[in-house]
Amino acid sequence: MPSSTSLKATKESIHFVEADVHYADICTALDAQAFDSNNYPYDVMRTLLASPNTLALVAMSGDGEPVGHVLCALAREMCDLLTVCIVPSLQGQKLGRLLLDETMMRLKARGVESIFLEVRQSNMSALGLYRSVGGCIVGERKDYYKNADSTTEHASVIEISL
Numbered sequence: 190m191p192s193s194t195s196l197k198a199t200k201e202s203i204h205f206v207e208a209d210v211h212y213a214d215i216c217t218a219l220d221a222q223a224f225d226s227n228n229y230p231y232d233v234m235r236t237l238l239a240s241p242n243t244l245a246l247v248a249m250s251g252d253g254e255p256v257g258h259v260l261c262a263l264a265r266e267m268c269d270l271l272t273v274c275i276v277p278s279l280q281g282q283k284l285g286r287l288l289l290d291e292t293m294m295r296l297k298a299r300g301v302e303s304i305f306l307e308v309r310q311s312n313m314s315a316l317g318l319y320r321s322v323g324g325c326i327v328g329e330r331k332d333y334y335k336n337a338d339s340t341t342e343h344a345s346v347i348e349i350s351l
Contacts, residue, residue, distance in 0.1 A: 208245035210238045215255045223274045270306035297351045307344035324349040
């Protein structure tokens with residue numbers, strides 16, 4: 190994967206590929222890099238990518254390296270944003286925003302009006318990202334995330350209107 194000095198996240202340096210079941214290995218590997226726990230196992234990732242009700246995008250660097258992905262479960266005019274994943278060496282470089290902007294554009298084109306997602310209450314950068322695109326906290330899920338040390342963390346439920 191690219192180092193943090195080898196890529197600056199701009200619309201010119203990143204392109205997006207709609208992922209299908211053939212990207213299960215790539216998406217699973219990206220998840221494992223980005224998340225200490227609560228990442229999707231291969232069989233679940235493969236099932237999600239095989240579904241016609243999933244929008245999955247992989248962000249690719251200019252040299253063709255996968256640097257992040259997003260998974261969305263579509264349900265008519267609503268969508269559950271299941272994960273936004275950026276390789277750790279590129280986090281904090283606005284790649285998440287580019288990926289989210291591209292995802293929202295594609296969802297809107299498919300008639301989606303609202304995105305719902307959960308985010309760790311301690312994940313201030315993600316909370317800031319979702320607020321920056323108009324996301325509002327609409328609820329809370331107690332003890333939603335299980336940490337590697339067996340402790341739990343609450344999630345904020347966010348809605349983004351398109």
